[in-house]
Amino acid sequence: MTTKKIKLLFNRQENAETTCPGSTLTELIQQYFDLEEYDPTKSYNRAECVLMVRLVNKDLWWQPLQQQGFKMIIDNSHEVPEAVTQFWVPVTDPRYLEHKPVPESAFVLNVPDYCWYLESARRWKSGHHLYSPRPQYKYKALLTMNREKPHRTELLTQLNSELDQCLWSYVQQGHLIPNDVIGPPEIWERYINTDWYDQCCFSIVAESMAEPFVADRVPLISEKTWKAVSMQHPFMVVGELGTLEHMHRLGFETFENIWDESYDHTQDIKQRVAQVVANVVQYTKEPLDQLTLQKIQHNHARFYDQTAITQAVVKHIINPIYEYVSTQT
Helix, strand or coil: CCCCCEEEEECCCCCCCCCCCCCCCHHHHCCCEEEEECCCCCCCCCCCEEEEEECCCCCCCCHHHHHCCCEEEEECCCCCCCHHHHHCCCCCCHHHHHHCCCCCCCEEECCCCHHHHHHHHHHHHCCHHHCCCCCCCCEEEEEEECCCCHHHHHHHHHCHHHHHHEEEEEHHHCECCCCCCCCCHHHHCCCCCHHHHHHEEEEEEECCCCCCCCCCCCCCCCHHHHHHHHCCCCEEEECCCCHHHHHHHCCCCCCCCCCCCHHHHCCCHHHHHHHHHHHHHHCCCCCCCHHHHHHHHHHHHHHCCHHHHHHHHHHHHHHHHHHHHHHCC
16 A cells, blocks of 8 residues: 555535544544545646545535546445445436436445444544443343334334333434434434443344345444443344344354344344344343353453554555555546
8 A cells, every 4th residue: 555645635515424524533544645625716636636525415516526537436434335326316306417327437435344433433532431331220121213214113013011121212203211312413323321321231222224235245233233332231233134243253242141142144024023022021130140241341342442443444444545546547
């Protein structure tokens, strides 16, 4: 990898995930790239600058430069790869049809496990790496849900008899936990109430996706699961098939010593939910055993491993950008 810094041009209004100053990973990204906010009154050298464009963009600021031969990166780091075809062009709005489809010369930056890197940096900056649990065992499970989705509604329906044993929310259905927050993702994605974790024995995570559009990628593990890891909670995940298996590949422990984790490979989503609910029903509120505590501590150390995070960012973000730039004429 060359040591010469590339200049990444961004539009602050678009707030591309990996480049806009103030984003969580900016300090790390700036070790390898110069970040510059696009100024329409300035002239730029296409040999020195690369356009960094957000996946969902409302401003065609980049289009004249891209047509002049500037290299362009579409920042899809925060989404699954198939999101490009879903979000790159809002086809119901004719203003955007002129830049459909993705330009052939553009590079789509897909970053597996990006939410781990992002959430680790975010929690570190928030001081959550210093959090020490004070378990109260008041509830069995913490379940926080925001947007309505079929697998979340199914989970809530099947969990009905256990809801009095849960601290739970389903914001779009009007049920909030006391001291909850509502608002855009930049608010609720970042919010953690440590009291909730202290009151509950474990987390049930209703992930963003439970049915993948494509099979040739790793499962999506969002901030929802990583919050449980950072807060030193055992967890079950209602997510895509193989989510727990993928966490093992990343070096994390899960909790087959507490409950049946075979749900991780159950194809039918209703049956998968039923297996998770059965685990909740069978669980007895009690202090965590030594093996579970060891797993929690291992996960905490792995989640905040700054060397591992830096290596992953270099592998999945820095190197692919340099490779794209160096191989394009």
